[in-house]
Amino acid sequence: MKTEELQKYIQNLSPELYSFSYVLIPDDLQASQLMIDCVQSFLIQKKALVEKMGLSKNKILKNLLEDTRLSIFKIVFELSRKRYQQLKISLSDVEGIGGFYSLDFDEKAILYLKEKAGFELETIEFITSTTRTETLAFLYSARIKMTRLMPNQDFQNQIQSGGIA
Amino acid sequence: MDRSIQKLIKNKSLMKNCIHTKNIYSLLDLPKKDETYKKMTKHLESCEVCGREFKLFQLKSAAAQVFIPKVIMDRDLKQSFEREVSELFKVMNLNNREILKNNVRSGFSILDNMGISFLQNLYSRTMVKSYFFAFAIFLVLKFLL
DSSP, X not given: OOHHHHHHHHHHTHHHHHHHHXXXXXXHHHHHHHHHHHHHHHHHHTHHHHHHHHHHGXXXXXXXXXXXXXXXXXXXXXXXXXXXXXXXXXXXXXXXXXXXXXSOHHHHHHHHHHHTXXXXXXXXHHHHTOOHHHHHHHHHHHHHHHHTTOOOHHHHHHHHTTSOO | OHHHHHHHHHHHHHTOOOTXXXXXXXXXXXXXXXXXXXXXXXXXXXXXXXXXXXXXXXXXXXXXXXXSOOOOOOHHHHHHHHHHHHHHHHHXXXXXXXXXXXXXXXXXXXXXXXXXXXXXXXXXXXXXXXXXXXXXXXXXXXXXX
């Protein structure tokens, strides 16, 4: 495998990385900068591995690209958590509107990874460095908060009667 | 009057609680292979309260998915990200040519070091002693034979 392939693979990851970054830090410039920083951090961490990739060609592990994807997601989560604390005040406008963005940081991340990114629980645990119980607890509380977003009682009744599924 | 009694009875039955109701919500996220999932599914079949509660929660969660955003990336942002990534690969010398160059260089430096250490060994004290010793043996053998 050539490193050019890895480069292209990372470049193609941009839509899903951006979406995840934006969910965690709802600011387009911050989110795009976060993505670049994460790729840089990944390359620094795994430089030796990437160098081997360039030479070993077909002798690499089958899941190496998938590992790359998950590692970058993990770094996005870790870096954004630090930045979120620093940017919290400037993000309060978006969070103040309510809805999904008003959820706690971990709840947002875990719910997004489960529902939109479609990751398995094990993968989410790896990305967020949480235990199974913690992940389930975050998912539960996020879901409860999200169900409260239903606009009005009529809507609730419609759901109850099976009108919306 | 009858209606109100019926309503009351219905409400009372709705108010029935089950200690497992809270745990039943985790069914949405647990993998089907999980032991807890199997236990909960069994319980769900027999408990009316949990069954109703879970169905409602499931419907609500499905409807609430609309509120989870999937942000679409701007084309300009995508292009600038791609540029930055290729720049990073260049700066960090992670192109195949660069890697090959570095490996060749490191290979030659190993050879260089080996050569230097070989030469250094030739002039080391131990080697000089062994030269004298060999020369002495040579002289002795020459006189004897």
